[in-house]
Amino acid sequence: MSSLANLKNALLLTPGSLYSNIVAVIVAELGLEETYPQIPVNIFSGENNTLDFLKLNHTGRVPVLIHQGQSIPESLDIAQFLQTTYGLGTLEAFDREVVAEVGRWRAHRISAIWYGKKTPDQDTATFEAKTKQTIQDLNTAIGKSDPEIAAIRSEAIQTRGEIFTSYDAFVNIRDKFNLLLDETNSALKNHDYIASDTFTLADIFATVSVYNHIKNTSSESVFTTRPYLEAYYKRVLERPAFKKAIV
Numbered sequence: 001m002s003s004l005a006n007l008k009n010a011l012l013l014t015p016g017s018l019y020s021n022i023v024a025v026i027v028a029e030l031g032l033e034e035t036y037p038q039i040p041v042n043i044f045s046g047e048n049n050t051l052d053f054l055k056l057n058h059t060g061r062v063p064v065l066i067h068q069g070q071s072i073p074e075s076l077d078i079a080q081f082l083q084t085t086y087g088l089g090t091l092e093a094f095d096r097e098v099v100a101e102v103g104r105w106r107a108h109r110i111s112a113i114w115y116g117k118k119t120p121d122q123d124t125a126t127f128e129a130k131t132k133q134t135i136q137d138l139n140t141a142i143g144k145s146d147p148e149i150a151a152i153r154s155e156a157i158q159t160r161g162e163i164f165t166s167y168d169a170f171v172n173i174r175d176k177f178n179l180l181l182d183e184t185n186s187a188l189k190n191h192d193y194i195a196s197d198t199f200t201l202a203d204i205f206a207t208v209s210v211y212n213h214i215k216n217t218s219s220e221s222v223f224t225t226r227p228y229l230e231a232y233y234k235r236v237l238e239r240p241a242f243k244k245a246i247v
């Protein structure tokens with residue numbers, strides 16, 4: 001990870017992670033890729049636990065947009081900030097229907113379907129030990145100098161650990177995501193897009209969620225009983241911004 005101090009404009013992300021893909025597509029849809037050059041932060045090797053990164057987002061999550069030195073975390077906030085700042089495009093990031101639909105795709109941590117406890121007897125001891133160790137290391141490194149940041153990040157790691165080591169959480173999130181896919185498939189029978197007659201921000205959240213789900217489960221069975229979702233998904237992926245930005 002290159003130095004994060006004194007950045008003016010940048011998009012910090014882990015290439016290919018769900019919300020990184022979402023914001024990379026948003027930026028590409030608005031034609032702002034050159035304004036916000038991407039800086040990779042590897043969440044799998046813990047680069048998001050460094051003080052440099054945590055100063056930009058105390059929760060330690062990617063993506064984070066840096067605009068004139070100011071950090072903006074959270075995918076929906078980034079989309080709304082870009083719309084307010086540039087007034088570009090037709091993503092309708094403040095529209096009530098669009099925001100509600102985006103909320104449905106953001107409501108559950110679907111990465112638990114990929115990385116969580118998929119069977120009741122799956123051994124999660126290693127993951128639990130790693131979670132504990134990460135929190136301990138974090139507190140050793142910054143607990144004294146930056147207790148507020150350490151507390152916020154520790155809580156985020158703890159919550160993620162609890163979700164990823166719970167079979168009930170896995171079942172709950174998987175079932176809710178399947179229901180969302182079913183409902184979206186039905187809605188798309190009579191509509192070209194998810195929240196409106198035109199392409200909006202909601203279509204980015206939905207399509208990228210399905211894309212990352214397929215990528216992480218190595219299976220297109222998601223479409224077996226959902227033909228309208230499949231046709232929609234393939235159509236949206238043809239958009240130039242998706243071709244350019246999605247990993």
Ligand SMILES: N[C@@H](CCC(=O)N[C@@H](CS)C(=O)NCC(=O)O)C(=O)O
Nearest residue numbers: 017018019020043061062074075076
């Ligand atoms: N609510 C956040 C979610 C961001 C998020 O979950 N990011 C994941 C990668 S896709 C992350 O940074 N995970 C690392 C961690 O939680 O430690 C958003 O909408 O941007």
